[in-house]
Amino acid sequence: MNSQSALVAGGGGFVGSHLCESLLEDDYDVFCLDNFGSGRPENLSHLTERDDFKTIEADIREPLDLPPVDEVYHLASRASPKDFQQYPVRIALTNTKGTKNLLDYAVDHDATMLFASTSEVYGDPKVHPQTESYNGNVNIRGPRGCYDESKRFGETLTVAYHNQYDLDVRTVRIFNTYGPRMRADDGRVIPNFLTQAIRGDDLTVYGDGTQTRSFCYVSDLVQGIRQIMKIDEMAGDVVNLGNDREITIKELAKTILEVSKTESGITYEPLPEDDPTRRRPDLSKSDQLFDFDPTVGLEIGLKRTIDYFEDQI
Template structure:
């Protein structure tokens, strides 16, 4: 039975990844310090194949008898945390990545590093392809997250070259679905929480900035497909995983108001510094390499997410 170590496995994305691995009969060890992950995200699991250890990835990993793959998913990703937890985020994506890579190296295991579309910053290329090097403000309020993710990719490349390791990097675009923290601070949980309370939906700027939202099950299928691809195809590669259906933030707000029973309206606030104006992945590589593409529509995915945020809707 193959053994997968999942850092951040009690988080939104990590817990869905754990579900997928257990369904495929992996033995899974979760490492999570519950900084942004939540124990309840794994409370539904009844499997002797799952071990959960409270552990901060900034510390050296525990000893394991054997490891086949390390999924490094740990990191706060909410913009609300970028100032209050700046050092923690930067070190999780640097020192934490080093520890994940050392674990994989020790066991001659594959490593999959979770990067982010935020490495592209406020892009001057649209849609964003894996060859685009980005436009990031290294001293701005988002820098602890954006730049540490960029460094984690550089470190992964260095380890792969120095130690001939099988390391794969996935750039994750905006994702949503059940188990998102309602207080996460990202746009979909913000809008859903406000709509369910009957508060006006807070739009930053004029709402013309765009995003592309991927439902969590589609994202996990893409990540698993990438991790399971043959070494000759995927080792050393970086790949975008996300949805290509691009909408404005104002259109997203209107869609949520159309699907939640609420009297909420929309209100506008100044746009935060360095908030990206556009975001859409080029997934040509994922289509060609993995035969992967997202299948869940925004409305379908939102309905599934709304059901968890408010079962009475």
């Protein structure tokens, strides 16, 4: 047995599988909890023979019987806009009932817990860039409401557990993240663009392409998550994590065309309902806490991700 142990809920997913790897590299015993609704067993295939890694196939919305651990990471939620349409009830309950189940588990075993929230709690923001003190502009009845509002309630629940049970739970609001192990059919912009570029199809830009995002490579995000878990004064608090280099969707499409060396062009479709017009994290708080500085540039990260997608497709 190693000296530290962690449970990663959603560990079979895109970010979760990279987090499992990072913990194992630091000699943790790692339990991956996943129902593989959107996570994939192949993301973990290179880890399954290790003695310090165990996969538990279960659903956090159901009663949980889990081994005691030192740290709990809650990354268990579908996050694809396509899934918002197909699985709204599952998503809403994962981030509410599922979050409660993990909080109870953390209380029972006196574990430190990290809740993965999202930049979606800011909705279509009227404040730019978005700071942790901004309460957001969310359409609770819109197509993204099942995810946006359940993450907001999940944050409220973490604060309640911290106040009532003195649970050490901290929250990270994750901004757009990309990298290997994203699903090709994910529905988010980078998988969409890369899949289209590799197949030689035109890249589909919604709206006029002037809406902005800020993209963080997955290894930078995981480093930030690990750092946040180590900081003593984070109990009950929340912090943005991501990359604050802002880029328009049209610029992103042109960058992918250049990096992928495809013959594809760009086509335009109407903007989906409630699609945020601007999104960039204010990283002042994370900079103060641990000097957070993403190191992987967009072009380098895209090349690594394209290599992965080419193998997949």
